[in-house]
Amino acid sequence: MSSPFLEAVGLACERDWRLLFEKLALRLEPGDMLQIAGPNGSGKTSLLRLLAGLMQPTAGEVLLQGRALAEQRGELARNLLWVGHAAGIKGLLTADENLSWLCALNRPAEREAIWNALAEVGLRGFEDVPCHTLSAGQQRRVALARLYLDPAPLWILDEPFTALDKHGVAQLERHLARHCAAGGMVVFTTHHSLSEKPTGYRELDLGQCAA
Numbered sequence: 514m515s516s517p518f519l520e521a522v523g524l525a526c527e528r529d530w531r532l533l534f535e536k537l538a539l540r541l542e543p544g545d546m547l548q549i550a551g552p553n554g555s556g557k558t559s560l561l562r563l564l565a566g567l568m569q570p571t572a573g574e575v576l577l578q579g580r581a582l583a584e585q586r587g588e589l590a591r592n593l594l595w596v597g598h599a600a601g602i603k604g605l606l607t608a609d610e611n612l613s614w615l616c617a618l619n620r621p622a623e624r625e626a627i628w629n630a631l632a633e634v635g636l637r638g639f640e641d642v643p644c645h646t647l648s649a650g651q652q653r654r655v656a657l658a659r660l661y662l663d664p665a666p667l668w669i670l671d672e673p674f675t676a677l678d679k680h681g682v683a684q685l686e687r688h689l690a691r692h693c694a695a696g697g698m699v700v701f702t703t704h705h706s707l708s709e710k711p712t713g714y715r716e717l718d719l720g721q722c723a724a
């Protein structure tokens with residue numbers, strides 16, 4: 514039997530000497546969408562950071578295609594797109610410049626592709642203005658434009674719906690569902706309840722896994 518795309522085994526996470534969760538297991542296969550739920554402070558962001566290889570677990574391990582994350586740098590960058598809670602956007606750079614350098618870290622993107630992605634997220638006409646002049650929702654949209662540029666199969670998204678208006682929320686829900694329908698995978702946190710759930714949708718409630 515082949516390994517799952519992403520797997521967590523016996524995962525424990527301690528922060529500031531507090532055990533947030535332990536013995537946590539999960540598996541992700543193409544088409545899966547996993548929503549991490551739970552109260553404030555239950556460890557949702559911490560779990561996403563563990564799955565993205567940005568933090569080391571207190572116990573257990575995360576495997577990407579059967580191999581420990583820690584052993585995989587190039588594969589990780591090719592397979593995984595991380596969009597954190599903070600939009601990660603530099604205020605002095607334009608939307609175009611922000612996306613150029615964010616993409617350059619993994620897969621450089623052509624200017625035309627960047628402008629098309631910005632149009633997809635409703636930012637036509639805002640490509641060349643410094644991001645500090647954009648609203649919070651528009652800055653979030655700049656960060657989310659990466660979901661139209663990066664072919665990584667696994668998206669790990671921390672509170673992607675934050676600051677989006679109703680139309681933006683609906684559009685992002687559709688885009689995530691389409692990604693899963695095409696064989697991609699999404700792991701995300703949100704306090705928002707999805708109105709569109711693909712077949713592979715599951716929820717993991719950290720409130721129920723508290724140590």
Ligand SMILES: Nc1ncnc2c1ncn2[C@@H]1O[C@H](COP(=O)(O)OP(=O)(O)OP(=O)(O)O)[C@@H](O)[C@H]1O
Pocket residue numbers: 528529533551552553554555556557558559560
């Ligand atoms: N950088 C850090 N250093 C030490 N402790 C941290 C750090 N970041 C978070 N924590 C602690 O870890 C716990 C879980 O935080 P985390 O951000 O993972 O929770 P969360 O479920 O995502 O919360 P929220 O719903 O408020 O976003 C909290 O008690 C928090 O104080």
